[in-house]
Amino acid sequence: MQTSTQTEIETYLDSLNWRYATKEFDRDAKLPEPVLEGLLEAVRLSASSYGLQPYEIQVVSDPEVRQKLRAAGWDQSQITDASHLLVFTYKTDFGPELVESYIDRVSETRGVEKAKLNGYSDFMKSKLMDLPREQKSNWTARQAYIAVGNLLSAAAVAQVDACPMEGFDPVKVDEILDLGSRNLSAAALVALGYRSESDATQHQNKVRRTRQELFTHI
Numbered sequence: 001m002q003t004s005t006q007t008e009i010e011t012y013l014d015s016l017n018w019r020y021a022t023k024e025f026d027r028d029a030k031l032p033e034p035v036l037e038g039l040l041e042a043v044r045l046s047a048s049s050y051g052l053q054p055y056e057i058q059v060v061s062d063p064e065v066r067q068k069l070r071a072a073g074w075d076q077s078q079i080t081d082a083s084h085l086l087v088f089t090y091k092t093d094f095g096p097e098l099v100e101s102y103i104d105r106v107s108e109t110r111g112v113e114k115a116k117l118n119g120y121s122d123f124m125k126s127k128l129m130d131l132p133r134e135q136k137s138n139w140t141a142r143q144a145y146i147a148v149g150n151l152l153s154a155a156a157v158a159q160v161d162a163c164p165m166e167g168f169d170p171v172k173v174d175e176i177l178d179l180g181s182r183n184l185s186a187a188a189l190v191a192l193g194y195r196s197e198s199d200a201t202q203h204q205n206k207v208r209r210t211r212q213e214l215f216t217h218i
């Protein structure tokens with residue numbers, strides 16, 4: 001097993017210190033397509049509970065749609081000015097098909113007979129299917145946030161600026177993107193691009209709880 005060296009983690013921490021929730025994007029600076037594709041792949045590779053990935057991501061390029069989303073998003077300029085805007089949506093409800101499509105994928109990807117996966121399939125269904133709808137959607141939204149976190153870290157490593165946003169009216173965003181008809185709802189937006197030189201926030205020190213406050217060693 002290869003162990004991570006101090007240098008690698010230091011490089012990663014440098015990236016995390018470099019990133020910040022960008023308030024002002026350079027409107028002319030566009031992400032090269034391969035960089036965007038790499039970041040989307042990082043989202044696709046995110047861990048999720050049981051591997052079910054109960055979410056979808058909308059990559060919004062249409063300027064008119066982004067203008068409408070900005071109005072529903074506290075008029076935050078990042079929504080229209082960043083190179084790209086991703087909307088992370090979670091399933092507001094699901095049935096056995098969520099587990100069954102996953103089992104199909106496992107069988108195909110790993111060349112395992114579906115019958116051999118019946119036990120695991122039944123186990124997942126027993127844990128998930130009887131949950132009240134609200135608990136289901138709380139759970140799916142949590143899975144979507146893991147993907148958001150993964151994207152933010154990947155963007156930092158790629159020296160791409162990002163702003164995660166919860167500052168929006170989800171009812172309006174769901175309406176604009178017609179998410180309700182597909183049992184989806186918006187959890188978070190992430191603007192991606194390059195910071196404007198005039199964004200003062202980039203010069204501010206990071207505010208974080210101390211390690212003592214954050215970690216308990218038992």
Ligand SMILES: Cc1cc2nc3c(=O)[nH]c(=O)nc-3n(C[C@H](O)[C@H](O)[C@H](O)COP(=O)(O)O)c2cc1C
Nearest residue numbers: 019020021022023076163164165166167168188206
């Ligand atoms: C889920 C989530 C929602 C956020 N919503 C907004 C937002 O709507 N607008 C904004 O400018 N920043 C938003 N932020 C950015 C946070 O304020 C920022 O991450 C935090 O203050 C830490 O600062 P840093 O990310 O610059 O290190 C959000 C961050 C997260 C993780």
